[in-house]
Amino acid sequence: MAATELRRRGVPDATVARLPAYLRVLAAMADRGVRSTSSEELAAAVGVHSAKVRKDLSQLGTYGVRGVGYDVQHLSLEISRELGMTREWAVVIVGMGHLGRALAGHRGFFARGFRVAGLFDVDPAVIGERVGELTIQDLADLPGTVRGRDAIGVIATPESAAQQVADALVAAGVSSILNLAGGNLAVPDAVDVRPVEVAAELQILAFLRQRRDFDVDLERVAP
Missing domain, CATH: 1.10.10.10 (Winged helix-like DNA-binding domain superfamily/Winged helix DNA-binding domain)
Known part of the structure; x- marks a missing residue:
């Protein structure tokens, strides 16, 4: 990458x-x-x-x-x-809950050089469903989709399943992972992981807002 x-x-x-x-x-x-x-x-x-x-x-x-x-x-x-944006990158999304489906329908991917190449889950109730132009596949079929590609894996599962998904992505040859599930993943040194924890970002925003309110209060009481 x-x-x-x-x-x-x-x-x-x-x-x-x-x-x-x-x-x-x-x-x-x-x-x-x-x-x-x-x-x-x-x-x-x-x-x-x-x-x-x-x-x-x-x-x-x-x-x-x-x-x-x-x-x-x-x-x-x-x-x-x-950034490697002069070529197209394949993206595979694992976890077809609300977050995974929202990402699958995000129109901004293609404009920035990314193409969603596969959607995966382990739940038989959703495997086979269509999301846009793609069909949700069994996670076991992941190697066939990423074989021969520089694919980026996106984990959109609950945190409890994130390590299992990461292991499957690494085993399939994926060396770049975006982790939206939270928690720390154990991966080989050659694998890049970017964690995105929405709750943590909200906490930071809450802190910044609280600090700004505090500063305003100080200005009001200043002589």
Whole structure:
């Protein structure tokens, strides 16, 4: 995967995590007909300091031109190439509950270089159902779908089943996993796992809101 290659080159994980945000902002600029941008404009749109933007992009060997900035189209292509977005990636989703079905119907995948190639579950009650253009398959059929592909696995099961699914994905040759189920997964070192815990993100938002309210209260009582 492209992220693994970036790490091998010494690009910090924090920089890799910000690249999709830069790409999203650049795409919006391109849609508006913007041809060039500055690190300050990118920083304001992403919510970081301009020096961090310049450092992030320099990690990729990309530098703006003084007085001109960055060419939007060229920078988009460079970041897309670094992220592996100049090719199409197959995505397999395991767990066809509400979350898995919502992901399967997400229209934004294709526009960003991803194609949902397979839907899987272990529940006989849902195996064989159609979700959009795909049929839910038995998890046992996973190897046949991912064979010969650089597939990304998405775990959308309950947490109690996540490790079993991760084991099945690894056994099928999947080395990139997005874990939406929560919990820690035991996988080989060569397998990349990105955890996304919605509850934890909500807790962070609650903390930020509480802190902002506290700051407002302090301002009200300040002499």
